[in-house]
Amino acid sequence: MSTAQDLTAIDNIEQVETDVPGGPIMRRSFRKVDGRMLYLYGREPHTLAVMHQQDDAIATGGELRRHPLRGEWNIYAAHRQNRTFKPAASADPLAPTLPGGPATEIPFEDFELAVFENKFSGLHPQASQPARMDGAETAAAGGKCEVVIYTSEAQGSLHTIGQDRRRLLIAAWIDRYRNLFSEGCAYVLPFENRGEEVGATLHHPHGQIYGFGKVPLVQQSAIAAFSQGYDLSAEIALAMPDYGLAEAGGMAAFCPRFARFPYEVWIAPEQRRDGPWDCSADELDGFAHLLGDVTRRYDAFFGRPTPYMFALHAAPAGGCENYHFTAQFYPLLRAADRVKYLASVEQHTGVFTVDVMPETAAAALGGV
Known part of the structure; x- marks a missing residue:
């Protein structure tokens, strides 16, 4: 003590x-x-x-x-x-x-x-x-x-x-x-x-x-992917027409085409940034707006305060070549009255079964 x-x-x-x-x-x-x-x-x-x-x-x-x-x-x-x-x-x-x-x-x-x-x-x-x-x-x-x-x-x-x-x-x-x-x-x-x-x-x-x-293992994998050249800016540009929810100040909110959770949403700068400390004033203002907008969409769509796991994924101490900052929402609902449980297959293998297609999630959340 x-x-x-x-x-x-x-x-x-x-x-x-x-x-x-x-x-x-x-x-x-x-x-x-x-x-x-x-x-x-x-x-x-x-x-x-x-x-x-x-x-x-x-x-x-x-x-x-x-x-x-x-x-x-x-x-x-x-x-x-x-x-x-x-x-x-x-x-x-x-x-x-x-x-x-x-x-x-x-x-x-x-x-x-x-x-x-x-x-x-x-x-x-x-x-x-x-x-x-x-x-x-x-x-x-x-x-x-x-x-x-x-x-x-x-x-x-x-x-x-x-x-x-x-x-x-x-x-x-x-x-x-x-x-x-x-x-x-x-x-x-x-x-x-x-x-x-x-x-x-x-x-x-x-x-x-x-x-x-x-550095946790999941973040080590992301660091390796970015260091090896993964281009999230290009993915956002491809995804936004059909999977996008909103844009503000150079920030985008979208349902990743590779989402693991039903109704998963990411917020990210459209241009690569290491973390929020690396963003412009306009991007930070857009980020603030989209944090509220995504939460509003969830609660409106499910008709209740939506349970979720949310986190900021930024570069580690000292930076990382090509790292691209994201903020990720993992909601725990696949319907208003149905919880998405992480059961045996997900827990034992890390292989997720996604009950809602990302394009379906984008259309649903984009309409509220």
Whole structure:
């Protein structure tokens, strides 16, 4: 456990370097009493007084073990069994801390957008080296796990939070990419699990960021494909007439012709970019618009808040030849009342059976 007594106090406000339109973006960096960092992002400097705080024991990560047949380094973190699970609305840990109310993760009465180090982190910069195992490869689970709270409101989505809040979110993502890369992370993955069908245990609108000490296997494959010359710009140009949903500011939203999930959608710059930090102001504004538009289309088409797995796929630390940034949505529905389960064949072989043709998905989502 880390305490305020053995860590330097931090509470400072700085302007974030960003090309996101809409005016300056400020970041307040604050070390909580339990030692974890909290970053508050907003259009105006955040100057509210600190409220009462949580001071719980904080785990410092788990361990990595390599799967000898799949080549994957998986995270083993037994302490995550005790993470917060579907709390009552009155005990929302992602809400602001109010006078007379319970201490939450945000020890302030209000905020625009917040990022903090996860209390139940599987990756941690102070992760200890695990004991040796004969015949097995192990490693410390170094890295970072962070939570991103989109809004102080208890309900909402990437659509309903509005364009300027999505711009703020993108600016926060870019800022965290830069900081996590500078801290030694090899790969950074901002993502969102939306809905109970994908295991979300908190309803407050939020996402997460994992900063990996090792580049994950799926991302290694993408890096290799781009390095060997795969041209995603050419694929987008071919796909957009029949598989496209929308374009904005040089960004395209489309159903990949090689989608693995029913109603899968990608957002990508039409010209190659390493990551969101590499995009122009117009592209970032278009990206913000399409994040809301795709979420709106899903909810309108299925007639309900759509459960999905969403993530940004960008280049690793140090860059990669020919890498092309994408943001990918994997919805967990094949119909409003039918979940797409990843069952035996998908799990054991990685071979997906896709129940809805990508051209059908594009036509359906394009009509809402």
